[in-house]
Amino acid sequence: MKKIQSGHRTEKLMSNTKRNERLALLFLLPSIILFAMFKYYPILSGVFVSFFDIDIVNLPGDFCGFKNYIRAFGDTRFYEAIWHNVKFFAYSIVMTFWQPIILAILVNEMRRKSKTAFRLLYFIPAVVPAIATTILWKYFFNPDYGLANYVVQLFGGQPQLWLNDENWVYFCMNFPGMVVFGGMAMVYYLAALQDVPNDLYEASMLEGASFVQRVRYVTLPGIKNIVITQFILSLTGIFGTMENILLWTGGGPAGETETILVYAYKQAINSMDYSYAITLSTIVFIVTLIITYAFQKKTQEE
Amino acid sequence: MKKGFLKAMAALLALSTMLSVASCGKKDDVDDGMIEITMWSETNEDSSDVEKELEAWMDEALAAKFPNIKINKVIKSTGLDYRQEYDKALMAGKAPDFFARFSYTDLPTRIENGTVADITNLVKDWDLKKEDKVITVFDEIINTNDKWYAVPRSAYVKSIIANTTALKAAGYDTSVMPRTWDDFKAMGKTVTDKQNAKFGHILMGMDWCAWPFSSWVWSAGGDMVTANGDGTYKLTFTEDPAVDAAMFWNEMIWDAKMTQTNVLSAIDENTTMLANGSGLSMWGSFTDLRPEILAQNGLSLADYDMFAIPTKDASIAAPALAGGEVITFNPKADEETLKAAFEVATYLYYDEEYLAKEWEIRAKHDVSNVDMPARSDLYIMKLDTCEDLDDDAKQRIVDSTVNAIPEPCPPHWSDLKTLIAEPLQKIMLTEGISRDEAKKLLNDCAEELYKLYPEAFRK
The missing domain is CATH 1.20.5 (Single alpha-helices involved in coiled-coils or other helix-helix interfaces)
Structure with a gap:
């Protein structure tokens, strides 16, 4: 029963x-x-039309097989553009990736009221429209009357060309992320920090662990997953970035910041070569998909 | 798992098909005897008062003039993305039946890929054309293989626009404007005051820099490309005159220090600097001076004048560059619609009465522009409505059109312009670059173009 x-x-x-x-x-x-x-x-349509010589009056045009892909893999500008993406990523990791983590850890150490105030302070710039802030930063780096050269000269330095200089341009474009932005990522890290068990902190303190040791052995392992997620988002974000670069430099100086999507955009708009532009975008999509999958798999294994 | 995946893919495919079918445009049924055409308008509720007044006048005039044509006006603020917007609309079957934004330099590519309609029959029957009242400056490009693909909308001439009031204030005698490059550098050195953000010349080094560069190559006695006679072009921007022009740009920045240091600044920033008094001269036309910015800075067209591009030496005659837009037609439109669109478009840009009223409204609001209208016989009438310019200045504008020649536009001209921007920017930005280094950069660019587009460029 x-x-x-x-x-x-x-x-x-x-x-x-x-x-x-x-x-x-x-x-x-x-x-x-x-x-x-x-x-x-749109993604499937993009993949579909990348196999065609697009005729925009009578879509999709003539089937051309892998012609556009073969062209891309034999195009030196394509590799240069990818290299620019890699440089962007490297600069963003060095200049902007670690800063929200440190901020979150420091803010987390504060008392409740101060914590809220600092969280708000760092978060506000993240909600300001990117266009407005980019224009302001462009003024900051204007070599003729920007504040950057004024500050440099104040400390006895030589005025620079900043965004017009191949050696400085990546630094300038990542600088706002280093000093002002990152509020959104900081909020994610701060939320993740709340999930790190207090027992571990208490145990480590009883063992006499210093602040740095606590961060090294308790905090960072505790927020590892969100750090990896943010890393993947940064990586895919860098491959997907276009408007921001067009606004900052238009791909200059001398093509130095022409990333893969900026190159694709110019192929579409300047040359009306839509087939090739879509093929380039499809390659970006596939590359980011593979990277994301590989990272996720690795994380799951760990 | 596999079955589930297949099901999901099948569902996505079905949805894609449904969306494709749904996105196909269909014109509304129109009453008997009425023909419907679609046009785009940039005027919306945020537009200026003058634009709104012009729009109201246009609606009224069109309704009275074409009772048998139903005009489906689509408000579309395309801005600088007009090419993209037009092509998107064309793909979706929603393109306007006539479009008056394309530069004539876009036409070779658009003729080749069929994105503009063949309007040969309409142009051949067009009275104004028969009467020689239509500007002919773009004819070589819009009339290809005995077929017409567009009609002119307006033209402008690009040479040097200078803020003569500011030049005088800076101690320069404007009664004799610079004739040679040396004169120009001397002027630049005299009037530039970088501490107070006053630049003798605003250099257009942005990613479209090949456009002004063409004029400077002419001013050195050369050309960007020369026709081989078999439909292909030789790239002559590697020859001495072009290298001289590129080096002159570099000298203006680093030796004479007469330009803004931010030479890659966007065209909008450049025109703003010219109109706010920060830039004292620029390669451009009166159209680049936006009335609202002039007014904000207490300036007007009367503070500016136009003079010929200085040349490498006085023996070279420097022609100004003629630019302009053309009116193209929807390649998907049927014959009747094309005819109606042609009638409406030519009324808006060629009818004497209509244009007179339009210029009157602009003058009333102090926003006259001095572009050449598509009707060659009405230019003086148009300039007469502009009260800000004196007769001498108007005469100089008219004179500048005499020697103006259009920008070269062989096949893949846009690709050439995109690719050459890179070496030009390198030359501009490298202090102390040698002539040989500059020549090598231009040569490398030419070799790349020969390799990429052998059907267009041949040595």
Whole structure:
């Protein structure tokens, strides 16, 4: 009798689970449809038309197989553009990636009221529209009347060309991220820090661990997952960046900041070579997909 | 798992197909006898008063003039993305039936890829053309293989625009404007005051720098490209005159120190500097002086004048560069729609009465522009409505059009312009660059172009 009752209960539980799943699916359906419409449809269309010589009057044009891909892999500008993406990524890691982590750790050490105030202080710049801030920073680095040269000269330095100088341009574009932005990432890290068990801190303190040791052996391992996620987002973000670069430098000076998507954009707009532009964008998509997958797999294994 | 994945892919494919079908445009049914055409308008509720007044006048005039044409006006602020917006609309079957934004330099590519309609029959039957009242400066480009693909909308001449009031204030005698490069550098050195952000010349070194550079190559007695006679072009920007011009740009920045240091600044920043009195001269035209910025800085067109591009030596005649826009037509439009669109477009840009009213409204609001209208016989009439310029200045504008020649635009001209910007910027930004280094950079660029586009460029 008990067996029968337990069987009924299991069946009921199963049917509840199924009903919940269906209900969840129903609620998810609108977002799935929107995602399919505005994300997967353009992506799949892009992949599809990259195999065509696009005729924009009579879409899609003539099928050309892998011609556009073969062209891309034999194009020196394509590799230069990828190299510029890699440089961007390297600069952003060195200049901007670590700063929100340190900020979050420091803010987390504060008392509750100060913590809220600092969190707000660092977060506000993150919600200011990027266009407005970029224009302001461009003024800052203007070699004719920008504040940057004034400050440099104040300390006895030589005025620089900043954004017009191949050696400085990446530094300038990442500088705002280093000194002002990063508030959004800091909030993520701060949230992750709340999940690090207090027992571990208490135990480490009892063992006589210093602040640096606590960070090294408790805090950082505790927020490792979010650090990896942010790392992947930075990486994919760098490959997907275009408007920001167009606004800062237009790809200059002398093509130094022409990343892969800026190159694709110029192919589409200046040369009307839509097939090639879409192929380049598709390659970017595939590369970021592979990188993301590889990182996720590695993280899961660990 | 596989089955689930296949199902998901099938669902996505079905959705894609549905979306594709749904996105296909379909014109509304129109009453008998009425033809519907689509046009784009940039005027919206945020537009200036003068734009709104002009729009209201246009609506009224079109309704009275074309009772049998239903005009479907789409408000579209395309800004600098007009090419992209037009092409997107064309792909979606929603392009306007006529479009008056493309530069004539876009036409060779657009003719080749079929994104503009063949309007030969309409142009051949066009009275104004028969009467020689249409400007002909772009004819070589818009009339290809005996077929017409566009009609002019307006033209402008680019030479040197100078803020003569500021030049005088800086101690320069404006009665004799610089004739040679040396004169120009001397002027620049006299008037530049970098401490107070006053620059003798605003150099256009942005990513479109090949555009002004063409004029400077002419001013050294050379050319960017020369026709081989078989449809291909030789790249002559590697020859001495172009290298001289590139070196002159470098000298203006580093030796004469007469330009802004931020030579890669965007065109909007440059025109703003010219209109706010910070830049004392620039390669451009009166159209680059935006009335609202002039007004904000207490300046008007009367503070500016136009003079010929200085040349390497006085023996060289420097032609000004003629630029301008053309009106193109939707390649998907049927014959009847094309005819109606042609009538409406030519009315808006060629009808004497309509244009007179438009210029009157602009003059009333102090925003006259001095671009050459597509009607060659109405230029003087248009300039007469501009009260800010004296007769001498107007005469100089008219004179500058006489020797103006269009920018060369062989096939892949846009690609050439994109690629050459890189070596030009390197030459500009490298202090103390040698002539040989500059020549090598230009040569490398030419070799790349020969390799990439052998069908267009041949040695």
